[in-house]
Amino acid sequence: MKISPIKLIDENGRRIDGRLPHEIRKVKIESGVLKNADGSAYIELGNNKIIVAVYGPREVYPKHQALADRALLRCRYSMAPFSVEERKTPSPTRREIELSKVIREALEPAIFLEEYPRTAIDVFIEVLEADGGTRTASITAASVALADAGIPMRDLVTAIAIGKVEGLLVVDLNGLEDQYGEGDMPIAMMPQLGYVTLFQADGRFTAEELKEAFKLANDAIKKIYEEQKQALKRKYLKVAEIGEI
Amino acid sequence: MKISPIKLIDENGRRIDGRLPHEIRKVKIESGVLKNADGSAYIELGNNKIIVAVYGPREVYPKHQALADRALLRCRYSMAPFSVEERKTPSPTRREIELSKVIREALEPAIFLEEYPRTAIDVFIEVLEADGGTRTASITAASVALADAGIPMRDLVTAIAIGKVEGLLVVDLNGLEDQYGEGDMPIAMMPQLGYVTLFQADGRFTAEELKEAFKLANDAIKKIYEEQKQALKRKYLKVAEIGEI
């Protein structure tokens, strides 16, 4: 564990970027940002900048991977080499491979895959700039991109990280808090249905803190969920306006 | 060539582990040690510890590899990273790739592959600890695992290494003798049928020494062959006992 060279919570209970413990960073979501993709979304969460494209349902190559009873969901989470402090090698790291898997499993419960047997739905995530919480922001954006692609969903998936900093539970860790804090607990939920679809933890937490984390996450997720819906609405309005011309 | 820092044969003609030149190390063979595999075996030869699983005859993937007139025999010899003094990288080395090939060719003559056209028989060998002679011990165990899988065979295959240490031919080289000795000659045979199915040499040997090597190998192989049969018998008896209950 690295020892923090800096104080992460100040005497007024403010975090290093001025937020209170339960505050999330500024979030901006746009949908329909790419021309080629069937659906797409762009998210900024603090300094995180992530773009997501969805292709599908479409034919599966190689064909033997196709599933008889549902669509094959594939997910590729990737960080641009320039997205982080030290240049990342362009080939997928073990971290990116694991995250591709857990993000896929976070999105899968929300999609009516059974409506498109023998097809593939591909989710491509590119992190352009990273500053703590890329997996949760990716999930948030990916579910908007899926909806933008017109893929029928049970609910959106909305995600946020709860963290532990100087003994305190805080919401939406930034990069420094992630690096020097005591714990990180990313949570993804289907907000309407109340299901947790991604849940990981790193660091040390008590059972009591788990309970508290869910409460904190709940509030943050509600806010972000509104942003997701707004992003989809704006796109719809834009489309409608153009349609009227 | 490395110069031995130690005396490999003492004044009484004893080897570094106390054996006489023609003596093999303690050998222990068990069959049916794994639940998932169709056949399996475990061997200890001195400090060597090797486990073998056989799957098949089963469907071939990718399908175009299937052979119209016989089963496809595949073999993967692999050493665990912790099996050797210096940690081995987990990905297959050139040595492991060559050994997978020669072990496959040592087993192939013994199997009635023509009885299972268009199928695959897979032999997976994992060396858990290595101390000289892993390829021969692997072959010995693999043929027990094949028999344990109920695959019809012309004969078992039994193998041992003959080596040259301080000018003397010795049987069943251990790791130190392999490292500092003058030659290594692994031999695999079908003992009943009298065929040599693996034969390699490293170091320098005269034509005369070749002849002597076969004699020494013959005796060792007979002993190990008995152990192989016992291992299969014990399994059979165990199965029979269980069957009676």
Add this chain to the structure above:
Amino acid sequence: MKISPIKLIDENGRRIDGRLPHEIRKVKIESGVLKNADGSAYIELGNNKIIVAVYGPREVYPKHQALADRALLRCRYSMAPFSVEERKTPSPTRREIELSKVIREALEPAIFLEEYPRTAIDVFIEVLEADGGTRTASITAASVALADAGIPMRDLVTAIAIGKVEGLLVVDLNGLEDQYGEGDMPIAMMPQLGYVTLFQADGRFTAEELKEAFKLANDAIKKIYEEQKQALKRKYLKVAEIGEI
């Protein structure tokens, strides 16, 4: 840019190997040099030594790569590890991958690919020794090998590099001129049809120099084109002679 430790043009206007600016190096081309290949050629251009084999038209593996309306042209340009000053790693470098592509695109316009739908034509190029201009010499040899394989062609493809050395345009750069010169402009043409099928440049050229380069290239290409035809004729005569015996 590396500063040349040597003078590349002497006071008499001679280049480092004694040539005048417009002179090409000694060229030697042979066709039909390999037994297995359907067509083959060997070229020496100065110190460059390159061998080319052509296989095809033949079945395509994997099958899904086959094209319905024409043959699939594949090309592999490879340098032997010992062909260059510093040993090259045996696995394909990025340079080799790019060159395989541009060489393929240089040959493709000359071949009646549409006559062999659903087949593959494979061009394998092995550079045994390299001394500047391997891509152009490879193209020259490859088109001879294609003709030797009896593949119907619109024209041969003939190639040469124009370079810039101490401000002067010169023909057929050698290794030193390539390393220390100011520019390299490889050109491939179908000489009869007058089409440029490969064209690249490195270094700095004026639009005026471009025009001059084409003129210089034209003369050199005519000479090499004759050598290509001679190589094919010699093979034909040899075959004819043998036929008569």
Add this chain to the structure above:
Amino acid sequence: MSSKASEVLSLLKRDVLLGNLKRGERLDGRGPEDYREIKIETGIIGKAEGSALVHIGDTKVIAGVKAEIGTPFPDTPNQGVQIVNAELIPLASPIFEPGPPGEDDIELARVIDRGLRSAETIRLDELVLIPGKKVWTIFIDIYSLDYNGNLFDASGLAALSALLTTNLKKTEITGENIILKEEEQPLPVGRKPVYVTLVKIEDILLVDPSYEEELLADARITFIVDESDNICGIQKGGKKGFKPSEILKAADIAIETATKLRKILPST
């Protein structure tokens, strides 16, 4: 485990399994919170600095620890290096394929790695030989030998047991020179995390799933628990979700189960 595997279970078997579960019965007779029999053998690989073979029912996993002198990472000059590798080798199951590690192997390795790091099991700060220059690198290689469910717990237990029985050579350092002595000393260890996995089938939570139960499972969750009942890591998997209340209940069961499992750990 893999999506391919999930197609293996026949509909018939599925119905039987589900029917039984609803009556509180598991196929092998266990109750929902019962763990299978565990056996731990340590010190079995002479060439390894530490090793353990763990049986959980018919699942077998071996872990080996190797120690090498290497250089620290530039951003942690005063810490040893921990590297965890896991391989789902084809010897262990017909559903595992040869080839480089896939996402299942990598997820497993990373979950084990994070648990050990969060618990500070290996005292990396005590593995520095020459600060900023030479440290011990500890490799933990985990190989599945027979896969019959619950590789996370078996791998975690094998890794921990191997580490608890690992010995390093003592060293003598003069200037930049490191001499390895014959004498050995135990690897310095901190907290001891135990991995406990549950699956959810419809609304039933099952501890220590068998292979068939994993095939049937809607979702999976692993808790890593230390001796103070702290949670040192969580990993959710699977194609469906959990209700928060289910996760909290699973956490309680995991903490309880960990206390039981802890009793069979090898002594250092």
Add this chain to the structure above:
Amino acid sequence: MSSKASEVLSLLKRDVLLGNLKRGERLDGRGPEDYREIKIETGIIGKAEGSALVHIGDTKVIAGVKAEIGTPFPDTPNQGVQIVNAELIPLASPIFEPGPPGEDDIELARVIDRGLRSAETIRLDELVLIPGKKVWTIFIDIYSLDYNGNLFDASGLAALSALLTTNLKKTEITGENIILKEEEQPLPVGRKPVYVTLVKIEDILLVDPSYEEELLADARITFIVDESDNICGIQKGGKKGFKPSEILKAADIAIETATKLRKILPST
């Protein structure tokens, strides 16, 4: 771009496109030598030393510059290191596939790299920190985000724009020790090469091809032009040839176009 892509265009669309072209009309209303609208955004990636997002019509490419202290190549001890990487990621187009870079990615990266080298855009000789031992390594990573034709020009423009807005930390060197200071200074740049691509469809030359035009093209040619109208690189592609006269005409058009494009470059 890839041979697979060339099969996508339907025969019908092909005929319409061709018919229009013969009347001097492009599908999007441009004349043969018209460029699409260009938009350049720089300084968008905080973690990068330089960055630019370039739009050419609906084509979007992002380039990021990272600088690291490394060792020079043995044969150029007094020069910094320039590394260009380009990835046609599957996010950008249904015809791009995941996996390691293929021949299209590699050709693109190498053409961008050669243009920057020939123009001496990065003053590599000014990037030496300790001669023969420590130099700046400049990584230029180019990612296509939306591929709708003419990746060469968009990538070249993104790379150049990112470099022109790159800042390096100042350094303080005492002996073999390099200290990075908080203060920054612009990356030293030389000539500014602009990439201009034309395609040939039958005997018509078109500047800045759209995706459909690329599918239809017989051949492609890229000229890299610096501020003195020198050509710093050429790359011909495609399955057919050019007449020399066509190449010379294309060169003239490219030089003219480059002059126009140069006006929108970000200032250093």
Add this chain to the structure above:
Amino acid sequence: MSSKASEVLSLLKRDVLLGNLKRGERLDGRGPEDYREIKIETGIIGKAEGSALVHIGDTKVIAGVKAEIGTPFPDTPNQGVQIVNAELIPLASPIFEPGPPGEDDIELARVIDRGLRSAETIRLDELVLIPGKKVWTIFIDIYSLDYNGNLFDASGLAALSALLTTNLKKTEITGENIILKEEEQPLPVGRKPVYVTLVKIEDILLVDPSYEEELLADARITFIVDESDNICGIQKGGKKGFKPSEILKAADIAIETATKLRKILPST
């Protein structure tokens, strides 16, 4: 060679070949112990420190030797490094495929490597420049150009011939500094191993098999023989076995054959 290849030979050709063999005739008129014509060209690659192109009948193999200054392996600080690489490139045969080395390439390289090591052909102990720090690394790269049977012998002969004609630059060492001089000296060589391969078809042993004979063969055996008739390596291959008596007979034939082949080796 590969299992795929073994399916190529038609049944008809098989019968003819076999019938002839039983009458002591080989397809190309040779007797069972006759070798095909051999041609060795050395010094053909100017950029290589040593090189040889070997023809055995229609089989052609080229070997090139490159020497570089590198670091010794930690466990052999007082020895140079020998690296053998072999590639069955698709240029040489329709049955060879592009891609990274497969098991056939690797077996070939390792058999050549072991023979050279057992014979101590390269005097590795004489290739130390600064003990424990700098040694010559000798790369031997073997490329098949036309595969018509018996790659082992052709590769061995090419490697040996290239080594026998290899020259290294003289060096001048002052402290840790190595200066390469213009003058050259021959690579120090020890014993000269000759590779002799036989195949067995039913109960017939054939020296120097052609491609068709390899397809038909039940098993293959290679003996590596030095100038004192010592065997410096053996490799058995193929899908059937040998009787011990057959192996001993094959060894005698190989030793005799090696004596003949030795006469055409290039002089150092």
